[in-house]
Amino acid sequence: MDAPAVRARLLPQLLALPALLLLWEASVRGxxxxxxxxxxxxxxLATIWAAHTIFAQAVGTTLYEAVLxxxxxxxxxxxxxxxxxxxxLLERMFLPYFVASQAVPIIAFGAIIILWFGNGVVSKALIAxxxxxxxxxxxxxxxxxxxxxEQVGLLRTFGASPLTxxxxxxxxxxxxxxxxxxxxxxxxALVGAIVGEWFGATRGLGVVLLTAMYEYRMTYLWAGILLxxxxxxxxxxxxxxxxxxxxxxxxxx
Amino acid sequence: xxxxxxxxxATPKIRLQHVSKRFASGxxxxxxxxxxxxxIHEGDFVTLIGPSGCGKSTLFNILVGLVPPDEGGALxxxxxxERPDHLLGRVAFMPQRDMLLPWRTVLDNAILAAExxxxxxxxxxxxxxxxxxxxxxxxxxxxxxxxxxxxxxxRVALMRTFMFDREIMLLDEPFGALDxxxxxxxxxxxxxxWEGARRTVLFITHDIEEAxxxxxxxxxxxxxxxxxxxxxxxxxxRPRSPxxxxxxxxxxxxxxxxxxxEDESMKAFAAMNRAVVEQAGG
Numbered sequence: 001m002d003a004p005a006v007r008a009r010l011l012p013q014l015l016a017l018p019a020l021l022l023l024w025e026a027s028v029r030g031x032x033x034x035x036x037x038x039x040x041x042x043x044x045l046a047t048i049w050a051a052h053t054i055f056a057q058a059v060g061t062t063l064y065e066a067v068l069x070x071x072x073x074x075x076x077x078x079x080x081x082x083x084x085x086x087x088x089l090l091e092r093m094f095l096p097y098f099v100a101s102q103a104v105p106i107i108a109f110g111a112i113i114i115l116w117f118g119n120g121v122v123s124k125a126l127i128a129x130x131x132x133x134x135x136x137x138x139x140x141x142x143x144x145x146x147x148x149x150e151q152v153g154l155l156r157t158f159g160a161s162p163l164t165x166x167x168x169x170x171x172x173x174x175x176x177x178x179x180x181x182x183x184x185x186x187x188x189a190l191v192g193a194i195v196g197e198w199f200g201a202t203r204g205l206g207v208v209l210l211t212a213m214y215e216y217r218m219t220y221l222w223a224g225i226l227l228x229x230x231x232x233x234x235x236x237x238x239x240x241x242x243x244x245x246x247x248x249x250x251x252x253x
Numbered sequence: 254x255x256x257x258x259x260x261x262x263a264t265p266k267i268r269l270q271h272v273s274k275r276f277a278s279g280x281x282x283x284x285x286x287x288x289x290x291x292x293i294h295e296g297d298f299v300t301l302i303g304p305s306g307c308g309k310s311t312l313f314n315i316l317v318g319l320v321p322p323d324e325g326g327a328l329x330x331x332x333x334x335e336r337p338d339h340l341l342g343r344v345a346f347m348p349q350r351d352m353l354l355p356w357r358t359v360l361d362n363a364i365l366a367a368e369x370x371x372x373x374x375x376x377x378x379x380x381x382x383x384x385x386x387x388x389x390x391x392x393x394x395x396x397x398x399x400x401x402x403x404x405x406x407x408r409v410a411l412m413r414t415f416m417f418d419r420e421i422m423l424l425d426e427p428f429g430a431l432d433x434x435x436x437x438x439x440x441x442x443x444x445x446x447w448e449g450a451r452r453t454v455l456f457i458t459h460d461i462e463e464a465x466x467x468x469x470x471x472x473x474x475x476x477x478x479x480x481x482x483x484x485x486x487x488x489x490x491r492p493r494s495p496x497x498x499x500x501x502x503x504x505x506x507x508x509x510x511x512x513x514x515e516d517e518s519m520k521a522f523a524a525m526n527r528a529v530v531e532q533a534g535g
Contacts, residue, residue, distance in 0.1 A: 148352075150348055150350070150352065151352050153314075153319045153348075154346065154348055154352050155369065156318075156319060156341050157317045157318065157319065157341060157342065157344065157346040158342060158365070158366040158369040158370060158417060159341055159342025159369060159370060160369045164369055168365070168369065169354070172354070172356050173354075175356075247356075249355040249356050249397065249399065
């Protein structure tokens with residue numbers, strides 16, 4: 001998509017945000033909602049501004065954990081997808097366990113991860129990794145399998161080795177599917193980082209949300225929610241932009 | 254007619270001897286190819302026609318090394334017997350679908366085979382730029398396949414095949430999906446390109462006129478199990494003009510071919526019906 005088309009599509013979306021905030025503000029004031037239930041957005045924004053170094057640190061920490069886990073999950077997912085596509089036996093041996101691993105909610109062993117890896121960045125990145133590698137592995141495999149056999153055959157008639165076929169044909173062909181999975185993985189990684197922080201952490205959005213809840217600081221809680229949402233959107237936008245740059249072509253059928 | 258009645262004493266570029274292929278096993282399975290014998294001389298343009306499902310594409314897959322023939326057959330290139338798996342990378346193959354890579358530009362699609370063959374990318378691109386004009390792609394080098402018409406995509410695929418510098422070229426119905434007008438233009442253009450860079454060509458088509466117009470020889474394949482049923486030389490002078498199709502010799506060849514192809518098509522049709530009845534009954 002070219003720049004004017006993107007702008008034409010983005011403009012209404014960007015206009016909707018202040019409209020929603022205004023509606024929220026007007027409702028809270030007009031209906032005299034207690035700030036203990038739902039504070040006005042102006043109050044929330046003022047809170048964020050007043051403690052912006054603390055909030056910036058929280059966003060930075062959580063984003064760092066999530067991105068670390070997402071990058072590791074993407075690399076591991078692509079690598080295992082490639083290995084599964086190359087060696088049927090590996091796929092038969094390990095793919096069922098990949099599926100099973102996703103059936104166990106992370107909550108079940110979040111505590112163990114904190115006890116093993118401490119309450120720093122590593123444990124959260126690990127949980128983010130755990131949640132994000134699976135869709136990437138599956139979509140890499142599906143993307144590689146989706147390359148028609150005749151197309152692989154054509155490259156073989158050019159004398160291409162399996163590695164050349166992987167690098168010149170199969171991986172590029174799988175890129176759109178891989179990006180779709182990374183987008184999904186990004187929101188999962190963010191959830192993973194925050195859940196990890198709930199199990200034990202000193203900083204991060206999860207810590208902000210949890211302390212606000214325990215201390216019943218409603219404005220502070222809403223600030224955390226708003227920032228978490230914005231972080232998720234930012235992550236999504238960055239990956240979507242990467243996808244448009246790197247895997248921009250339409251999949252041919 | 255015996256396939257080696259060409260009369261030439263030179264070693265054929267390609268020779269197939271009793272090449273057969275049976276995919277499914279068991280006594281009921283009809284072989285796809287049965288005792289294909291065939292010789293093609295260097296620099297010849299040979300066209301191959303036959304009914305649907307007669308094994309033309311299987312024959313091509315054997316010739317490029319993607320499918321091994323059954324035991325007992327032999328394949329010679331320049332008189333030397335070749336192991337089937339040694340044929341990969343030896344023959345320039347253009348499949349029915351262009352199979353261009355959507356993420357590569359026209360130029361980079363054209364150099365794909367050469368690049369895989371080990372030509373440095375910059376050098377391959379330079380060589381491709383010089384050929385753009387000949388393939389009617391001038392000014393389109395930075396376009397992506399998704400932006401091209403069917404005829405142009407086919408020319409990019411042909412360019413890729415020509416740039417994979419091999420003495421033997423196999424073209425599997427390259428113009429099958431094009432409309433009649435584009436097809437006629439592409440045929441004349443292909444002959445021009447071929448006369449500029451003479452290769453041994455084997456060209457599959459469904460179209461009898463196309464087969465005569467392009468070929469030095471037309472081979473007719475039988476219905477399954479496929480073998481070479483007819484081998485007709487085309488002694489029309491080259492370069493051939495479009496109105497050659499109305500010459501008496503062209504028409505005479507066409508008459509022979511029509512009846513042969515129709516015979517085989519009827520057989521193929523009957524066999525298909527039998528298979529359907531058997532399936533319904535069994």
